[in-house]
Amino acid sequence: MRVIKLDKTKLVEYLRSLEEWGEVWGPVRKGEKFVFAKKDPSEFDLTARRTILPPKKFFVPPRFTMFSYRDGRWEEEFDESRRIIFGLHPCDIFGILILDRLFMEHYPDPYYIKRRKNTAILGFSCLPDEKCFCIATNTHSVEEGFDLFFSDVEGEFYLVWVGSSLGDDLTRIREDLFDEDVTEEDIERYIEWRRKRDKMFKTDLDLTGMPEIVEISYKRPIWEKIGEACLSCGSCSMVCPTCNCYNVVDENVFYEERIKRDRHWDSCMFKEYSLVAGGHNFREKRSDRLKLFYTHKLTGFMSQFGKPACVGCGRCVDACPVGINVPNVAKALKGEKVDAIWARGEE
Amino acid sequence: MNPYEMQRARIVRIYRLTDDVKFFQVRPYMGTEVCELNYRPGQFMMISLPGIGEAPFSISSTPSRPGLYEFCIRKVGRLTEKIFELKENAVIWLRGPYGNGFPVEQMEGHDLLIIMGGLGAAPLRSLLLYALDNRELFGKIYLLHGARTPDDMLFREEFLELMHRDDLVCLLTVDRDDTGRWPAYTGVVTELFRYVKGIDPKNTYAAVCGPPVMYKFVVEKLVELQIPKNQILMTLERRMKCGIGKCGHCAIEYIYTCLDGPVFTYWDVLHMKELI
Amino acid sequence: MKPKVGFYELTGCAGDMLNMLNCEDQLLSLFDVVEVKSFAMASSAHDEDTELDIAFVEGSVSTEENLHLLKRVREKSKILVAVGHCAIFGGVQISENNWEERLKKVYGDVNFIHTRPIPHEPLGMFVRVDAVIPGCPINKHQFLSAAGKLLLGTMPELYSFAVCAECKWKENECLLMKGKICLGPITRGGCGAICPTHNIPCIGCFGPVEEENVSSEYKLLLEKGYSPEELRNRMKIFGGKVREVK
Numbered sequence: 001m002r003v004i005k006l007d008k009t010k011l012v013e014y015l016r017s018l019e020e021w022g023e024v025w026g027p028v029r030k031g032e033k034f035v036f037a038k039k040d041p042s043e044f045d046l047t048a049r050r051t052i053l054p055p056k057k058f059f060v061p062p063r064f065t066m067f068s069y070r071d072g073r074w075e076e077e078f079d080e081s082r083r084i085i086f087g088l089h090p091c092d093i094f095g096i097l098i099l100d101r102l103f104m105e106h107y108p109d110p111y112y113i114k115r116r117k118n119t120a121i122l123g124f125s126c127l128p129d130e131k132c133f134c135i136a137t138n139t140h141s142v143e144e145g146f147d148l149f150f151s152d153v154e155g156e157f158y159l160v161w162v163g164s165s166l167g168d169d170l171t172r173i174r175e176d177l178f179d180e181d182v183t184e185e186d187i188e189r190y191i192e193w194r195r196k197r198d199k200m201f202k203t204d205l206d207l208t209g210m211p212e213i214v215e216i217s218y219k220r221p222i223w224e225k226i227g228e229a230c231l232s233c234g235s236c237s238m239v240c241p242t243c244n245c246y247n248v249v250d251e252n253v254f255y256e257e258r259i260k261r262d263r264h265w266d267s268c269m270f271k272e273y274s275l276v277a278g279g280h281n282f283r284e285k286r287s288d289r290l291k292l293f294y295t296h297k298l299t300g301f302m303s304q305f306g307k308p309a310c311v312g313c314g315r316c317v318d319a320c321p322v323g324i325n326v327p328n329v330a331k332a333l334k335g336e337k338v339d340a341i342w343a344r345g346e347e
Numbered sequence: 348m349n350p351y352e353m354q355r356a357r358i359v360r361i362y363r364l365t366d367d368v369k370f371f372q373v374r375p376y377m378g379t380e381v382c383e384l385n386y387r388p389g390q391f392m393m394i395s396l397p398g399i400g401e402a403p404f405s406i407s408s409t410p411s412r413p414g415l416y417e418f419c420i421r422k423v424g425r426l427t428e429k430i431f432e433l434k435e436n437a438v439i440w441l442r443g444p445y446g447n448g449f450p451v452e453q454m455e456g457h458d459l460l461i462i463m464g465g466l467g468a469a470p471l472r473s474l475l476l477y478a479l480d481n482r483e484l485f486g487k488i489y490l491l492h493g494a495r496t497p498d499d500m501l502f503r504e505e506f507l508e509l510m511h512r513d514d515l516v517c518l519l520t521v522d523r524d525d526t527g528r529w530p531a532y533t534g535v536v537t538e539l540f541r542y543v544k545g546i547d548p549k550n551t552y553a554a555v556c557g558p559p560v561m562y563k564f565v566v567e568k569l570v571e572l573q574i575p576k577n578q579i580l581m582t583l584e585r586r587m588k589c590g591i592g593k594c595g596h597c598a599i600e601y602i603y604t605c606l607d608g609p610v611f612t613y614w615d616v617l618h619m620k621e622l623i
Numbered sequence: 624m625k626p627k628v629g630f631y632e633l634t635g636c637a638g639d640m641l642n643m644l645n646c647e648d649q650l651l652s653l654f655d656v657v658e659v660k661s662f663a664m665a666s667s668a669h670d671e672d673t674e675l676d677i678a679f680v681e682g683s684v685s686t687e688e689n690l691h692l693l694k695r696v697r698e699k700s701k702i703l704v705a706v707g708h709c710a711i712f713g714g715v716q717i718s719e720n721n722w723e724e725r726l727k728k729v730y731g732d733v734n735f736i737h738t739r740p741i742p743h744e745p746l747g748m749f750v751r752v753d754a755v756i757p758g759c760p761i762n763k764h765q766f767l768s769a770a771g772k773l774l775l776g777t778m779p780e781l782y783s784f785a786v787c788a789e790c791k792w793k794e795n796e797c798l799l800m801k802g803k804i805c806l807g808p809i810t811r812g813g814c815g816a817i818c819p820t821h822n823i824p825c826i827g828c829f830g831p832v833e834e835e836n837v838s839s840e841y842k843l844l845l846e847k848g849y850s851p852e853e854l855r856n857r858m859k860i861f862g863g864k865v866r867e868v869k
Binding site: 231235251265271272 | 788
């Protein structure tokens with residue numbers, strides 16, 4: 001992989017120059033949190049940790065129109081905009097790689113693919129906070145899935161990994177800003193930075209052998225306890241970078257003389273999710289729905305993929321009001337101490 | 348190619364099967380010639396009406412009789428209510444076929460036990476007709492079909508005709524017969540097993556579809572007969588919004604009913620916890 | 624044949640009717656494709672004899688006259704849609720039980736001559752309701768979406784999940800996580816999470832979401848330091864008679 005350097009003071013200038021290729025999006029502050037937004041690159045917050053929504057919102061927006069039906073014909077509707085997303089962390093990139101497998105293999109999904117192909121992924125290195133557990137999911141270092149990846153090692157330069165042909169094109173938009181000369185010192189600094197980062201993780205989560213634990217725990221009463229606390233609000237699914245479930249609804253837009261077929265994010269935590277016509281619900285109980293969610297996150301999802309879909313971003317930790325999240329559930333299943341309202345016993 | 352794109356089709360004929368089930372023959376728009384439709388027994392299609400929505404339906408016809416798709420549809424929700432209002436010649440929208448379908452090639456050379464209850468006749472009629480159209484490829488064929496009353500039995504006339512054939516054993520039963528004219532058995536479907544004779548269990552495939560309560564008792568009988576667990580096939584129903592492994596609704600543990608099913612073996616059922 | 628439609632108000636603030644009228648750009652198209660037989664706020668049409676295809680009814684039943692009108696509308700309408708919180712759940716006025724006491728407090732000892740008041744109830748207590756458009760007030764996109772479905776002769780298909788889903792779509796900071804009494808998780812969505820988007824906690828005006836987990840949210844907020852009384856009061860405002868707060 002081509003690795004080059006960019007003077008840190010030139011980052012904003014460089015990102016601005018990319019506007020000739022597409023809209024430039026990056027992490028900006030929203031209250032105490034962050035979101036990816038289309039702003040001037042000078043407003044991007046390089047200290048940003050996880051954004052409220054993961055980058056999946058670029059490839060499958062929360063709600064969008066798939067088809068319009070007019071005069072007896074269905075017409076596809078596509079989003080053709082070109083976007084550059086700056087500031088994706090390794091966990092987010094792993095999340096995208098998982099969605100790629102789901103949406104791009106086996107009946108490729110043109111809505112996803114079109115947006116994906118029109119989006120450049122510019123990764124950015126990060127240091128973990130107390131909610132990050134990507135070291136436990138082994139998604140803290142990324143080698144593919146980006147066009148460019150900026151590593152913020154200490155010093156005056158970013159190391160820039162060029163991960164694709166598009167990434168290479170993007171560096172050539174302002175070739176003058178980059179320095180090809182990566183020195184022995186830079187490499188040493190990078191290695192040192194990695195060491196420092198790995199030591200910063202505060203999580204004690206160990207997911208080794210987790211699929212077996214989930215498998216054997218299927219009938220344990222702990223699920224009922226968690227189910228009692230679950231608000232079925234679906235926040236976990238909305239913020240999870242690998243949750244991909246959606247619902248499809250038709251709407252009669254009579255005032256525009258068309259019918260549209262929309263697709264919107266759904267969650268297996270919702271009661272209606274497994275309901276079939278006629279009224280039978282395959283997952284009547286919240287605990288049953290939680291089991292599905294955590295099977296996907298901790299054991300595997302998609303038969304041909306077969307790997308757990310958790311990338312350790314910590315968004316579920318941030319989002320669940322009652323502390324039902326991957327680290328807590330995994331620990332509870334392993335009999336470790338958990339600080340959550342449902343784990344405290346009867347008040 | 349957009350896999351969500353629907354194909355225009357025309358309803359050629361509608362028959363009422365019971366109070367709440369109608370049978371639709373549907374022809375895709377493909378010019379005038381009789382088209383070969385490429386599907387397997389046990390597969391399903393997504394049927395759409397603009398503005399109302401889309402849902403999966405088992406195909407009841409057999410690919411060995413080209414030109415038409417046949418669906419057996421029960422009125423249970425918004426979409427099926429609207430489909431019921433349609434007249435012959437109306438346009439509906441299709442995509443598919445989807446799902447694994449029955450492993451008919453593997454089933455060749457085996458005896459077949461086809462056991463259906465209620466709307467389970469919809470997918471299994473496809474397998475049955477396929478086997479009858481390719482009669483020389485299969486060993487003995489038993490059809491076991493249960494319904495509440497004669498009026499509730501799907502494809503009653505068609506199956507009653509089959510009772511006269513000597514190349515299959517057609518066992519029909521109803522829980523209750525108020526007409527007094529029912530020419531076949533009364534009782535639950537599992538009681539029909541006593542008439543199943545002379546099959547070679549190790550060399551038999553069983554295919555089961557019916558209401559959730561039926562599986563347990565039927566499977567008990569099949570296991571008693573010593574049919575291998577991976578030769579007991581069942582086709583399952585789940586909520587689906589895409590049919591192509593994306594929307595997630597039909598997920599069972601880490602598999603998708605729309606891609607890995609809807610036909611599963613009893614062995615799958617034993618090691619996948621949520622199947623039945 | 625255009626469907627015949629009527630809009631009716633029982634006891635309420637007419638806020639839902641106003642929101643329908645607010646669909647300025649789409650209202651004319653709607654009136655093009657339906658025949659309005661009665662709509663006090665928007666039309667001089669006042670035909671009370673024709674059978675209706677669709678009746679939209681706002682407000683709760685709180686007088687004998689209301690009840691009479693509701694029954695009349697039900698009889699002549701193929702589809703009756705309860706519009707807004709009052710019609711679906713009874714509105715804020717049924718959150719307390721001491722009806723007679725409150726009536727006396729407000730009106731004193733008077734003789735009601737025009738019509739006699741009765742304890743407020745949602746429509747469903749008296750007649751069959753075919754569809755609902757929730758909210759206090761309703762969201763106009765949901766009204767248009769429901770109207771579109773009804774025009775096709777099918778039932779509305781509105782969001783059945785809690786406010787939190789749409790709130791996340793808007794990338795709002797979670798107010799409940801920040802310790803506010805936000806009723807998003809126990810409230811039906813469809814509002815576009817408009818209050819949390821403006822940093823105001825959800826007060827539950829779309830009514831209880833199906834399968835609301837009140838006890839978990841209650842327990843959680845108790846732990847955050849709120850008093851049982853405060854929580855009970857907050858949860859009861861839009862809880863109708865379906866929400867049980869321990």
